[in-house]
Amino acid sequence: MASLKDLRNRIASVKATQKITKAMQMVAAAKLRRAQTAAEAARPYAEKMELVLANLSRGIGPDMPAPALLKGNGQQQTHLLVVCTGERGLCGAFNSSIARLARDKANALLAEGKTVKIVCVGKKGYDLLRRQFEKHIIDFVDLRAVRTLGYVNAQAIGDKIIERYGKGEFDVATLFFSRFRSVIQQIPTAQQIIPAEAPAAGGAASAAAYDYEPEEGAILDDLLPRNISVQIFKALLENQASFYGAQMSAMDNATRNAGDMIKKQTLTYNRTRQAMITKELIEIISGAEAL
Amino acid sequence: MANFHFELVSPERMLFSGDVESVVVPGADGEFQVFSGHAPVMSTLHAGVLRIAGNAGAPQRVFVRGGFADVSASGLTVLAEQAVDLAEVKTDQLMQDIKNAEEDLADAKTDDARARAQSILDGLRALQTAVAH
Numbered sequence: 138m139a140s141l142k143d144l145r146n147r148i149a150s151v152k153a154t155q156k157i158t159k160a161m162q163m164v165a166a167a168k169l170r171r172a173q174t175a176a177e178a179a180r181p182y183a184e185k186m187e188l189v190l191a192n193l194s195r196g197i198g199p200d201m202p203a204p205a206l207l208k209g210n211g212q213q214q215t216h217l218l219v220v221c222t223g224e225r226g227l228c229g230a231f232n233s234s235i236a237r238l239a240r241d242k243a244n245a246l247l248a249e250g251k252t253v254k255i256v257c258v259g260k261k262g263y264d265l266l267r268r269q270f271e272k273h274i275i276d277f278v279d280l281r282a283v284r285t286l287g288y289v290n291a292q293a294i295g296d297k298i299i300e301r302y303g304k305g306e307f308d309v310a311t312l313f314f315s316r317f318r319s320v321i322q323q324i325p326t327a328q329q330i331i332p333a334e335a336p337a338a339g340g341a342a343s344a345a346a347y348d349y350e351p352e353e354g355a356i357l358d359d360l361l362p363r364n365i366s367v368q369i370f371k372a373l374l375e376n377q378a379s380f381y382g383a384q385m386s387a388m389d390n391a392t393r394n395a396g397d398m399i400k401k402q403t404l405t406y407n408r409t410r411q412a413m414i415t416k417e418l419i420e421i422i423s424g425a426e427a428l
Numbered sequence: 429m430a431n432f433h434f435e436l437v438s439p440e441r442m443l444f445s446g447d448v449e450s451v452v453v454p455g456a457d458g459e460f461q462v463f464s465g466h467a468p469v470m471s472t473l474h475a476g477v478l479r480i481a482g483n484a485g486a487p488q489r490v491f492v493r494g495g496f497a498d499v500s501a502s503g504l505t506v507l508a509e510q511a512v513d514l515a516e517v518k519t520d521q522l523m524q525d526i527k528n529a530e531e532d533l534a535d536a537k538t539d540d541a542r543a544r545a546q547s548i549l550d551g552l553r554a555l556q557t558a559v560a561h
Contacts, residue, residue, distance in 0.1 A: 182439045287440070347469070
Protein backbone atom coordinates (compact mmCIF):
# COMPACT_ATOMS: atom_id res chain seq x y z
CA MET A 138 0.00 0.00 0.00
CA ALA A 139 1.13 3.52 -0.79
CA SER A 140 2.40 5.55 2.12
CA LEU A 141 0.66 8.69 3.29
CA LYS A 142 3.34 10.85 1.73
CA ASP A 143 2.88 9.16 -1.64
CA LEU A 144 -0.84 9.74 -1.50
CA ARG A 145 -0.38 13.35 -0.54
CA ASN A 146 1.96 13.89 -3.47
CA ARG A 147 -0.40 12.20 -5.85
CA ILE A 148 -3.33 14.36 -4.76
CA ALA A 149 -1.23 17.51 -5.11
CA SER A 150 -0.19 16.58 -8.62
CA VAL A 151 -3.73 15.81 -9.75
CA LYS A 152 -4.83 19.12 -8.28
CA ALA A 153 -2.15 20.93 -10.28
CA THR A 154 -3.28 19.14 -13.43
CA GLN A 155 -6.86 20.12 -12.74
CA LYS A 156 -5.86 23.75 -12.43
CA ILE A 157 -4.17 23.59 -15.83
CA THR A 158 -7.05 21.88 -17.59
CA LYS A 159 -9.50 24.32 -16.03
CA ALA A 160 -7.47 27.27 -17.27
CA MET A 161 -7.18 25.73 -20.74
CA GLN A 162 -10.91 25.22 -20.86
CA MET A 163 -11.56 28.84 -20.07
CA VAL A 164 -9.03 30.05 -22.62
CA ALA A 165 -10.56 27.77 -25.25
CA ALA A 166 -14.02 29.11 -24.43
CA ALA A 167 -12.88 32.69 -24.92
CA LYS A 168 -11.08 31.86 -28.16
CA LEU A 169 -14.02 29.85 -29.38
CA ARG A 170 -16.23 32.88 -29.13
CA ARG A 171 -13.83 34.87 -31.27
CA ALA A 172 -13.40 32.07 -33.80
CA GLN A 173 -17.14 31.66 -34.05
CA THR A 174 -17.68 35.35 -34.76
CA ALA A 175 -14.97 35.24 -37.40
CA ALA A 176 -16.55 32.21 -39.04
CA GLU A 177 -19.95 33.89 -39.07
CA ALA A 178 -18.54 37.15 -40.42
CA ALA A 179 -16.92 35.30 -43.31
CA ARG A 180 -20.14 33.58 -44.30
CA PRO A 181 -21.75 36.34 -46.44
CA TYR A 182 -18.74 36.51 -48.75
CA ALA A 183 -18.69 32.76 -49.35
CA GLU A 184 -22.45 32.73 -49.92
CA LYS A 185 -22.35 35.60 -52.40
CA MET A 186 -19.46 33.94 -54.16
CA GLU A 187 -21.43 30.74 -54.56
CA LEU A 188 -24.43 32.64 -55.85
CA VAL A 189 -22.45 34.50 -58.47
CA LEU A 190 -20.66 31.32 -59.48
CA ALA A 191 -23.94 29.49 -59.84
CA ASN A 192 -25.24 32.33 -62.03
CA LEU A 193 -22.18 32.25 -64.21
CA SER A 194 -21.90 28.51 -64.61
CA ARG A 195 -25.54 28.28 -65.60
CA GLY A 196 -24.74 30.53 -68.52
CA ILE A 197 -22.31 27.93 -69.80
CA GLY A 198 -23.93 25.20 -71.84
CA PRO A 199 -22.82 21.58 -71.64
CA ASP A 200 -21.28 21.74 -75.10
CA MET A 201 -19.39 24.98 -74.48
CA PRO A 202 -15.74 24.88 -73.47
CA ALA A 203 -15.55 25.45 -69.73
CA PRO A 204 -12.55 26.36 -67.58
CA ALA A 205 -10.81 23.29 -66.17
CA LEU A 206 -11.29 24.52 -62.61
CA LEU A 207 -15.05 24.27 -63.07
CA LYS A 208 -15.55 21.19 -65.18
CA GLY A 209 -12.33 19.31 -64.49
CA ASN A 210 -9.74 18.22 -67.01
CA GLY A 211 -11.55 15.05 -67.92
CA GLN A 212 -9.39 12.80 -65.78
CA GLN A 213 -9.78 11.20 -62.39
CA GLN A 214 -6.37 9.60 -62.02
CA THR A 215 -4.48 11.73 -59.53
CA HIS A 216 -6.19 12.95 -56.40
CA LEU A 217 -4.96 15.70 -54.15
CA LEU A 218 -6.12 15.62 -50.55
CA VAL A 219 -5.83 18.90 -48.68
CA VAL A 220 -6.02 17.97 -45.02
CA CYS A 221 -6.65 20.86 -42.64
CA THR A 222 -6.14 20.09 -38.97
CA GLY A 223 -5.17 21.95 -35.83
CA GLU A 224 -1.68 22.97 -34.84
CA ARG A 225 -1.98 21.69 -31.32
CA GLY A 226 -3.28 18.69 -29.48
CA LEU A 227 -5.23 18.40 -26.23
CA CYS A 228 -8.49 18.67 -28.09
CA GLY A 229 -10.02 15.22 -27.90
CA ALA A 230 -10.60 13.41 -31.16
CA PHE A 231 -10.60 16.59 -33.27
CA ASN A 232 -7.37 16.03 -35.21
CA SER A 233 -7.56 12.26 -35.35
CA SER A 234 -11.11 12.21 -36.73
CA ILE A 235 -10.14 14.50 -39.62
CA ALA A 236 -7.02 12.43 -40.22
CA ARG A 237 -9.06 9.24 -40.13
CA LEU A 238 -11.49 10.55 -42.74
CA ALA A 239 -8.57 11.52 -44.97
CA ARG A 240 -6.85 8.19 -44.37
CA ASP A 241 -9.95 6.21 -45.28
CA LYS A 242 -10.36 8.23 -48.45
CA ALA A 243 -6.70 7.82 -49.36
CA ASN A 244 -6.84 4.06 -48.78
CA ALA A 245 -9.99 3.74 -50.87
CA LEU A 246 -8.38 5.68 -53.71
CA LEU A 247 -5.19 3.66 -53.53
CA ALA A 248 -7.21 0.45 -53.62
CA GLU A 249 -8.80 1.69 -56.84
CA GLY A 250 -5.34 2.11 -58.31
CA LYS A 251 -5.44 5.92 -58.23
CA THR A 252 -2.50 8.13 -57.38
CA VAL A 253 -2.82 10.05 -54.14
CA LYS A 254 -1.02 13.23 -53.16
CA ILE A 255 -1.50 14.93 -49.83
CA VAL A 256 -1.05 18.52 -48.71
CA CYS A 257 -1.17 18.95 -44.96
CA VAL A 258 -2.30 22.21 -43.41
CA GLY A 259 -1.57 22.09 -39.71
CA LYS A 260 1.08 20.20 -37.84
CA LYS A 261 -1.07 17.59 -36.15
CA GLY A 262 -2.50 16.18 -39.34
CA TYR A 263 0.99 15.98 -40.76
CA ASP A 264 2.18 14.04 -37.72
CA LEU A 265 -0.76 11.65 -37.91
CA LEU A 266 -0.55 10.97 -41.64
CA ARG A 267 3.20 10.94 -41.98
CA ARG A 268 3.64 7.44 -40.66
CA GLN A 269 1.44 5.82 -43.27
CA PHE A 270 1.63 8.20 -46.21
CA GLU A 271 5.13 9.60 -45.96
CA LYS A 272 5.83 9.39 -49.69
CA HIS A 273 2.42 10.75 -50.67
CA ILE A 274 2.73 13.99 -48.73
CA ILE A 275 3.95 16.65 -51.12
CA ASP A 276 3.54 19.75 -49.01
CA PHE A 277 3.05 20.85 -45.45
CA VAL A 278 1.75 24.27 -44.43
CA ASP A 279 2.51 25.37 -40.92
CA LEU A 280 0.12 27.94 -39.50
CA ARG A 281 1.49 27.95 -35.97
CA ALA A 282 3.10 31.34 -36.35
CA VAL A 283 -0.22 32.85 -37.50
CA ARG A 284 -2.01 34.67 -34.74
CA THR A 285 -5.24 35.63 -36.43
CA LEU A 286 -6.25 33.71 -39.50
CA GLY A 287 -6.56 36.14 -42.37
CA TYR A 288 -7.69 35.75 -45.91
CA VAL A 289 -4.05 36.07 -47.01
CA ASN A 290 -3.21 32.75 -45.34
CA ALA A 291 -5.93 30.97 -47.25
CA GLN A 292 -4.92 32.76 -50.42
CA ALA A 293 -1.33 31.55 -50.11
CA ILE A 294 -2.53 27.96 -49.81
CA GLY A 295 -5.03 28.38 -52.63
CA ASP A 296 -2.46 29.91 -54.97
CA LYS A 297 -0.10 27.01 -54.42
CA ILE A 298 -2.84 24.48 -55.14
CA ILE A 299 -3.90 26.24 -58.32
CA GLU A 300 -0.30 26.45 -59.44
CA ARG A 301 0.04 22.69 -59.01
CA TYR A 302 -3.20 22.17 -60.88
CA GLY A 303 -1.89 24.34 -63.70
CA LYS A 304 1.17 22.13 -63.92
CA GLY A 305 -1.07 19.08 -64.17
CA GLU A 306 0.13 17.58 -60.91
CA PHE A 307 -3.35 16.34 -60.00
CA ASP A 308 -6.86 16.02 -61.46
CA VAL A 309 -9.17 16.21 -58.47
CA ALA A 310 -8.70 18.10 -55.21
CA THR A 311 -10.59 17.42 -52.02
CA LEU A 312 -10.53 19.54 -48.90
CA PHE A 313 -10.73 17.90 -45.47
CA PHE A 314 -11.76 19.92 -42.47
CA SER A 315 -14.12 19.88 -39.53
CA ARG A 316 -17.45 21.63 -39.84
CA PHE A 317 -18.49 23.43 -36.70
CA ARG A 318 -21.96 22.38 -35.60
CA SER A 319 -21.81 23.09 -31.90
CA VAL A 320 -19.37 22.98 -29.00
CA ILE A 321 -19.90 19.26 -28.56
CA GLN A 322 -20.39 18.40 -32.21
CA GLN A 323 -17.82 18.90 -34.94
CA ILE A 324 -18.29 17.03 -38.15
CA PRO A 325 -15.24 15.97 -40.16
CA THR A 326 -16.08 16.86 -43.75
CA ALA A 327 -14.66 16.16 -47.18
CA GLN A 328 -15.39 18.79 -49.81
CA GLN A 329 -14.34 18.59 -53.41
CA ILE A 330 -12.92 21.92 -54.57
CA ILE A 331 -11.42 21.07 -57.99
CA PRO A 332 -13.34 20.66 -60.19
CA ALA A 333 -15.87 22.82 -58.36
CA GLU A 334 -18.90 20.81 -57.35
CA ALA A 335 -21.76 22.00 -59.49
CA PRO A 336 -23.48 24.69 -57.42
CA ALA A 337 -27.11 23.87 -56.80
CA ALA A 338 -29.20 25.60 -59.40
CA GLY A 339 -31.07 28.43 -57.72
CA GLY A 340 -33.89 28.28 -60.26
CA ALA A 341 -35.41 31.71 -60.28
CA ALA A 342 -32.22 33.76 -60.74
CA SER A 343 -32.20 35.64 -63.99
CA ALA A 344 -29.37 34.26 -66.07
CA ALA A 345 -30.52 36.22 -69.07
CA ALA A 346 -29.71 39.87 -69.50
CA TYR A 347 -26.37 40.15 -67.77
CA ASP A 348 -23.61 42.33 -69.12
CA TYR A 349 -20.16 41.01 -68.47
CA GLU A 350 -17.12 43.19 -68.13
CA PRO A 351 -14.72 41.75 -69.31
CA GLU A 352 -16.51 38.90 -71.04
CA GLU A 353 -17.86 35.83 -69.27
CA GLY A 354 -14.92 33.52 -69.78
CA ALA A 355 -12.45 36.04 -68.41
CA ILE A 356 -14.57 36.70 -65.35
CA LEU A 357 -14.94 33.02 -64.69
CA ASP A 358 -11.19 32.56 -65.05
CA ASP A 359 -10.69 35.30 -62.52
CA LEU A 360 -13.38 34.09 -60.20
CA LEU A 361 -12.66 30.38 -59.93
CA PRO A 362 -9.20 30.70 -58.35
CA ARG A 363 -10.66 33.18 -55.89
CA ASN A 364 -13.39 30.73 -55.09
CA ILE A 365 -10.79 28.09 -54.15
CA SER A 366 -9.16 30.52 -51.73
CA VAL A 367 -12.52 31.49 -50.30
CA GLN A 368 -13.46 27.85 -49.75
CA ILE A 369 -10.14 27.21 -48.02
CA PHE A 370 -10.57 30.32 -45.91
CA LYS A 371 -14.02 29.15 -44.88
CA ALA A 372 -12.65 25.70 -44.07
CA LEU A 373 -9.85 27.15 -41.97
CA LEU A 374 -12.25 29.31 -39.98
CA GLU A 375 -14.67 26.44 -39.43
CA ASN A 376 -11.72 24.32 -38.42
CA GLN A 377 -10.56 26.84 -35.90
CA ALA A 378 -13.96 27.16 -34.30
CA SER A 379 -14.22 23.36 -34.21
CA PHE A 380 -10.78 23.08 -32.69
CA TYR A 381 -11.60 25.36 -29.81
CA GLY A 382 -14.94 23.69 -29.34
CA ALA A 383 -13.29 20.28 -29.20
CA GLN A 384 -10.59 21.55 -26.91
CA MET A 385 -13.12 23.13 -24.61
CA SER A 386 -15.15 19.96 -24.17
CA ALA A 387 -12.01 17.82 -23.88
CA MET A 388 -10.65 20.07 -21.15
CA ASP A 389 -14.02 20.14 -19.44
CA ASN A 390 -13.93 16.34 -19.32
CA ALA A 391 -10.37 16.35 -18.07
CA THR A 392 -11.24 18.77 -15.29
CA ARG A 393 -14.14 16.60 -14.23
CA ASN A 394 -12.03 13.45 -14.31
CA ALA A 395 -9.37 15.13 -12.22
CA GLY A 396 -12.07 16.10 -9.72
CA ASP A 397 -13.24 12.49 -9.48
CA MET A 398 -9.70 11.30 -9.02
CA ILE A 399 -9.02 13.81 -6.26
CA LYS A 400 -12.14 12.68 -4.45
CA LYS A 401 -11.13 9.03 -4.65
CA GLN A 402 -7.57 9.68 -3.61
CA THR A 403 -8.62 11.85 -0.70
CA LEU A 404 -10.89 9.06 0.52
CA THR A 405 -8.03 6.53 0.36
CA TYR A 406 -5.76 9.02 2.07
CA ASN A 407 -8.16 9.57 4.96
CA ARG A 408 -8.79 5.83 5.32
CA THR A 409 -5.08 5.09 5.44
CA ARG A 410 -4.49 7.84 7.95
CA GLN A 411 -7.33 6.56 10.15
CA ALA A 412 -5.99 3.02 9.92
CA MET A 413 -2.57 4.18 11.05
CA ILE A 414 -4.00 6.07 14.02
CA THR A 415 -6.03 3.03 15.04
CA LYS A 416 -2.97 0.83 14.71
CA GLU A 417 -0.89 3.15 16.88
CA LEU A 418 -3.64 3.31 19.51
CA ILE A 419 -3.84 -0.48 19.61
CA GLU A 420 -0.09 -0.64 20.04
CA ILE A 421 -0.14 1.85 22.92
CA ILE A 422 -3.05 0.16 24.67
CA SER A 423 -1.69 -3.34 24.33
CA GLY A 424 1.69 -2.03 25.47
CA ALA A 425 0.13 -0.49 28.58
CA GLU A 426 -1.79 -3.68 29.33
CA ALA A 427 1.38 -5.72 29.19
CA LEU A 428 2.98 -3.70 31.97
CA MET B 429 -33.46 60.17 -56.65
CA ALA B 430 -34.38 56.61 -55.87
CA ASN B 431 -32.04 54.62 -53.67
CA PHE B 432 -30.92 51.06 -54.16
CA HIS B 433 -29.45 48.36 -51.99
CA PHE B 434 -25.68 48.20 -51.75
CA GLU B 435 -23.53 45.59 -50.06
CA LEU B 436 -19.79 45.67 -49.60
CA VAL B 437 -18.33 42.36 -48.48
CA SER B 438 -14.76 41.32 -47.77
CA PRO B 439 -13.74 37.75 -46.97
CA GLU B 440 -13.35 38.59 -43.30
CA ARG B 441 -16.62 40.42 -42.78
CA MET B 442 -19.49 42.40 -44.25
CA LEU B 443 -18.41 46.04 -44.31
CA PHE B 444 -21.58 47.75 -45.33
CA SER B 445 -25.12 46.88 -46.16
CA GLY B 446 -27.75 49.52 -46.78
CA ASP B 447 -29.44 51.86 -49.23
CA VAL B 448 -27.43 54.39 -51.18
CA GLU B 449 -28.02 56.78 -54.05
CA SER B 450 -25.02 56.02 -56.23
CA VAL B 451 -21.74 54.16 -56.20
CA VAL B 452 -18.75 54.64 -58.47
CA VAL B 453 -17.08 51.29 -59.08
CA PRO B 454 -13.51 50.90 -60.39
CA GLY B 455 -14.21 48.16 -62.93
CA ALA B 456 -11.54 46.25 -64.78
CA ASP B 457 -12.60 47.89 -68.06
CA GLY B 458 -12.94 51.34 -66.54
CA GLU B 459 -14.89 53.10 -63.83
CA PHE B 460 -18.65 53.05 -63.92
CA GLN B 461 -21.29 54.62 -61.75
CA VAL B 462 -24.26 52.64 -60.55
CA PHE B 463 -27.62 54.26 -59.92
CA SER B 464 -30.93 52.68 -59.06
CA GLY B 465 -32.31 50.70 -61.99
CA HIS B 466 -28.90 50.02 -63.51
CA ALA B 467 -28.82 47.16 -66.03
CA PRO B 468 -27.43 43.90 -64.64
CA VAL B 469 -23.66 43.93 -64.93
CA MET B 470 -20.96 41.69 -63.65
CA SER B 471 -17.49 43.15 -63.57
CA THR B 472 -14.16 42.34 -62.03
CA LEU B 473 -12.47 45.07 -60.02
CA HIS B 474 -9.35 47.05 -60.53
CA ALA B 475 -7.45 48.41 -57.54
CA GLY B 476 -9.16 51.73 -56.92
CA VAL B 477 -11.65 53.69 -54.91
CA LEU B 478 -15.34 53.02 -54.46
CA ARG B 479 -17.18 56.32 -54.09
CA ILE B 480 -20.47 56.06 -52.29
CA ALA B 481 -23.05 58.84 -52.22
CA GLY B 482 -26.45 59.33 -50.67
CA ASN B 483 -26.01 57.64 -47.31
CA ALA B 484 -24.47 59.57 -44.43
CA GLY B 485 -23.91 56.39 -42.42
CA ALA B 486 -21.90 54.72 -45.14
CA PRO B 487 -18.18 55.11 -45.64
CA GLN B 488 -17.76 57.69 -48.43
CA ARG B 489 -14.60 56.47 -50.10
CA VAL B 490 -13.41 52.89 -49.82
CA PHE B 491 -10.24 51.53 -51.33
CA VAL B 492 -10.81 48.11 -52.89
CA ARG B 493 -8.44 45.68 -54.51
CA GLY B 494 -9.21 42.40 -56.22
CA GLY B 495 -12.72 41.03 -56.45
CA PHE B 496 -15.80 41.83 -58.44
CA ALA B 497 -19.01 43.81 -58.53
CA ASP B 498 -22.39 42.34 -59.28
CA VAL B 499 -25.24 44.64 -60.29
CA SER B 500 -28.59 42.91 -60.40
CA ALA B 501 -32.23 43.81 -59.97
CA SER B 502 -31.82 43.44 -56.20
CA GLY B 503 -28.98 45.97 -56.05
CA LEU B 504 -25.22 46.17 -56.10
CA THR B 505 -22.93 43.70 -54.38
CA VAL B 506 -19.21 44.33 -54.26
CA LEU B 507 -17.01 41.44 -53.21
CA ALA B 508 -13.55 42.79 -52.51
CA GLU B 509 -10.58 40.80 -51.32
CA GLN B 510 -9.23 43.86 -49.66
CA ALA B 511 -11.36 46.83 -48.62
CA VAL B 512 -10.16 49.80 -46.59
CA ASP B 513 -12.19 52.85 -45.61
CA LEU B 514 -10.06 55.81 -46.67
CA ALA B 515 -11.34 57.90 -43.76
CA GLU B 516 -9.69 55.42 -41.39
CA VAL B 517 -6.30 55.41 -43.09
CA LYS B 518 -3.57 57.21 -41.19
CA THR B 519 -0.94 58.58 -43.52
CA ASP B 520 2.09 58.19 -41.24
CA GLN B 521 1.04 54.64 -40.36
CA LEU B 522 0.76 53.90 -44.06
CA MET B 523 4.20 55.35 -44.75
CA GLN B 524 5.61 53.18 -42.00
CA ASP B 525 3.89 50.10 -43.48
CA ILE B 526 5.30 50.85 -46.89
CA LYS B 527 8.77 51.24 -45.44
CA ASN B 528 8.43 47.91 -43.65
CA ALA B 529 7.20 46.26 -46.82
CA GLU B 530 10.16 47.66 -48.76
CA GLU B 531 12.51 46.24 -46.16
CA ASP B 532 10.73 42.89 -46.33
CA LEU B 533 11.17 42.90 -50.07
CA ALA B 534 14.87 43.68 -49.74
CA ASP B 535 15.27 40.94 -47.13
CA ALA B 536 13.29 38.30 -49.04
CA LYS B 537 15.53 35.36 -49.88
CA THR B 538 13.39 33.01 -51.94
CA ASP B 539 11.45 33.87 -55.09
CA ASP B 540 8.30 32.88 -53.28
CA ALA B 541 8.87 35.31 -50.41
CA ARG B 542 9.89 38.03 -52.82
CA ALA B 543 6.70 37.66 -54.83
CA ARG B 544 4.65 37.81 -51.65
CA ALA B 545 6.45 40.89 -50.36
CA GLN B 546 6.07 42.54 -53.76
CA SER B 547 2.33 41.98 -53.84
CA ILE B 548 1.96 43.40 -50.33
CA LEU B 549 4.00 46.43 -51.34
CA ASP B 550 1.98 46.90 -54.53
CA GLY B 551 -1.20 46.87 -52.48
CA LEU B 552 0.13 49.49 -50.09
CA ARG B 553 1.39 51.70 -52.91
CA ALA B 554 -1.99 51.54 -54.64
CA LEU B 555 -3.59 52.51 -51.35
CA GLN B 556 -1.18 55.40 -51.00
CA THR B 557 -2.07 56.70 -54.46
CA ALA B 558 -5.74 56.42 -53.56
CA VAL B 559 -5.25 58.43 -50.38
CA ALA B 560 -3.29 61.12 -52.17
CA HIS B 561 -6.18 61.87 -54.55
